[in-house]
Amino acid sequence: MRIKLEVDGKEIDLNDFTQEIIGNVSAAMAGSLRGVEPDWKEMEIRIKK
DSSP: OOEEEEETTEEOOOOOOHHHHHHHHHHHHTTTTOOOOOOOOOOOOOOOO
């Protein structure tokens, strides 16, 4: 799994462990939602405050 994090347009470097944590948590949350197929290929999450 490859995770890319950008904050205000600046890419933030993530080590393998951090990518794995973010990826697994995001995949588990999305997988629990109706309408998300188990064989999804790409996910995008945008957060604005």
